[in-house]
Amino acid sequence: MTRLRLGPLLRYVDGDGGGTATVWVEADRPSTAEVRCGDGAYGTSRTFRIAGHHYALIPVTGLTPGTDTPYEVLLDDRRVWPPEDSRFPPSTIRTPAVPDPELRVSFGSCRWASPPHDEPDPIGPDALDTLATRIAGDPAAARPDVLLLLGDQVYADETSKATRRRLAERRDLSEPPGAEVADYEEYTHLYDESWSDPAVRWLLSTVPSCMIFDDHDLIDDWNTSASWLADMRAKPWWQERVLGGLMSYWVYQHLGNLSPGELAADKLYASVRAEPDGTELLRRFASEADRDPACARWSYRRDFGRTRLVMVDSRAARVLAERDRAMLDEAEARWVRDQVLDGRRTEDRGAAGGGPGGPPGRGPYDHLLIGTSLPWLLPPFIHDVESWDSALCGGERGPRWARFGERLRRAADLEHWAAFPDSFEELAALIAEAGSGPDAPATVCVLSGDVHHAYVAEPSWTAGDGPDARIVQLTCSPVHNSVPGYMKLGFRFSWSGPARRLGHALIRHGRVARSSVNWRKTGGPWFGNQLMTLTLRGRSADLRLEQARARGRAPEAGPTPGAELVTVQERSLTP
Structure with a gap:
């Protein structure tokens, strides 16, 4: 059977x-x-x-x-x-009406699998588990139309006690990589553990989902730098880890991001299905993707009526050569630009104006969502530290500073968009272009996770009046994880005036060029297991942040029977 x-x-x-x-x-x-x-x-x-x-x-x-x-x-x-x-x-x-008057997009990242329901949860209620319970309790109530999971859906390098027991049945955990996963089969255990939770399993069966990986789906700091990658490739267990990670991501996450039409045109998918066993085909693909990022495209685009989502791979598409560092390789960056601007160019709109499916005089979308696991706009001090460190690693202050910069980069996880300054500026320019002109969308929202807290940041351009659209960085993390107290203090400090002045001093030391944008925090930081939801109606956009809390207790107090999602911030993003 x-x-x-x-x-x-x-x-x-x-x-x-x-x-x-x-x-x-x-x-x-x-x-x-x-x-x-x-x-x-x-x-x-x-x-x-x-x-x-x-x-x-x-x-x-x-x-x-x-x-x-x-x-x-x-x-x-x-x-x-x-x-x-x-x-x-x-x-x-649930299929959308045509036209659909409303779209709800919930998003977050960084989810450790919840322990069995009869065991205490030391990091508090799981936001996905709690969302599932709420929807199941009132199926007719409002619920997300799509769930965006922005990275670290599984943790290959931080396994639970249950997973470690399973790994110990297969091999000696005293040998590298120890209690971390080693291969494809062990990755399947991670997905079993994460998606077999009854509430989360039901939620994912009834709310559509879009996913993208981040570092812990492979290993912490994945693709930090060229020297980091060389060191990892020298480890005897790394090749099997990276192949298992990319293969399992393709099967468990990537394929489901594609439309039926895209699946029908996917040559690898067709070949795997045509074989009695597609393992070697997929293994070769993963090996090529690891060796040459341009061989694979993990980024994708989804249109939801007049809302466009462009999900950007900010991990595997990197160029790591120190003098040519880029968050996205040339082909990937061109593809992202084409998806963002598709239908917005004058020659594409025709004499009547308006984009595909849009009314005359309007662009192809009312809202642009750019999904990237790593925040584009970080707390300013952290941004300045990463930009400074990137300059040091590039040799701006000589070889001794370069060696110091590489050690600091690895120790402090300095590998966000700010650590790729040219890519940061290119994304800023693309956002400004997409958000400008008579057919500009109402909002351009950059959706991110990774940093284990939530905040809202809004940029201003240092030259000119800036875009016509409302531009916001919306960061939401974790869904189910924790952050030490000292890091909370650090994140709070990173937004402060003294931190900005210290960051400016580092920028001067590193001889870093002035950025084209400044930004300020307009919400947060918030700490806890949480989800953000955007509700888009026409050209209006409303934001809600909810945290999973045990009923009647603070988020850090540990589990009690029952949990709920509590709204801690609600605001309009449009006039």
């Missing part, structure tokens, strides 16, 4: 009312996977095999726009979802 090993995950749902969706599953043996919906919509796919595991990404067609229809998953004609003993409502596929 074929069993459902993991999933289902509702991934892509057509944002323009096209009536299509994709559902990801993992079975315990080769099988035919089906999705049957209450309104007659249907999809089927044969599983493909990777390293002894069996997966399917099922395209569902015939969905009725503006409906919320329950669905079932069958393997070899036997229903395997929903479980007979499920305490949750039926999983559903």
